[in-house]
Amino acid sequence: DAGVTQSPTHLIKTRGQQVTLRCSPKSGHDTVSWYQQALGQGPQFIFQYYEEEERQRGNFPDRFSGHQFPNYSSELNVNALLLGDSALYLCASSSGLAIALSYEQYFGPGTRLTVT
């Protein structure tokens, strides 16, 4: 049973560029959340997708946007990249029922984004 997968593993971009990160949830999961983990910090919630819609959003600017596809996979898009966007981006998945009962989420290995 494959867990949460993310691609690419690493990415280097230049300031002002746009980037798309991808996530496939664990089998049987329909809810995907994205977190940003800056160096030396804990993960911070960006947003969550359920039934192809953004269900909740954290304190991130509109440059951060996302999408969820009918197969439950998800993309995170970041426009007009800033140096401060350099971080590990983590995807977490859960089932809609489980997250309502226990808020448990399963994390992928992350995508390391470096903005130069």
Place this chain on the structure above:
Amino acid sequence: AQSVTQLGSHVSVSEGALVLLRCNYSSSVPPYLFWYVQYPNQGLQLLLKYTSAATLVKGINGFEAEFKKSETSFHLTKPSAHMSDAAEYFCAVGPSGAGSYQLTFGKGTKLSVIP
């Protein structure tokens, strides 16, 4: 609003010694609490969770944590440290209210195990 405070950004213990990682939380609603572990260049792995059942929670790899409402704490312990326990540990709390599903994380505690 929710918050998590992890006391000690870096903890060192000798192999075989007790591991104690501290976590205090703030929540306006009954909390669900989690401990995750992160090995270098990897994602987060769930160690254990508290979801309002037993206050003493047992997790994987011999770790356990005790929910103490009066102290707003959820400290992580392991009786005997192993070299493979060296990693970063994150305490998290959820939710922040009705219709909220996000986890709020602490800044993490890096555990070093000395042979």
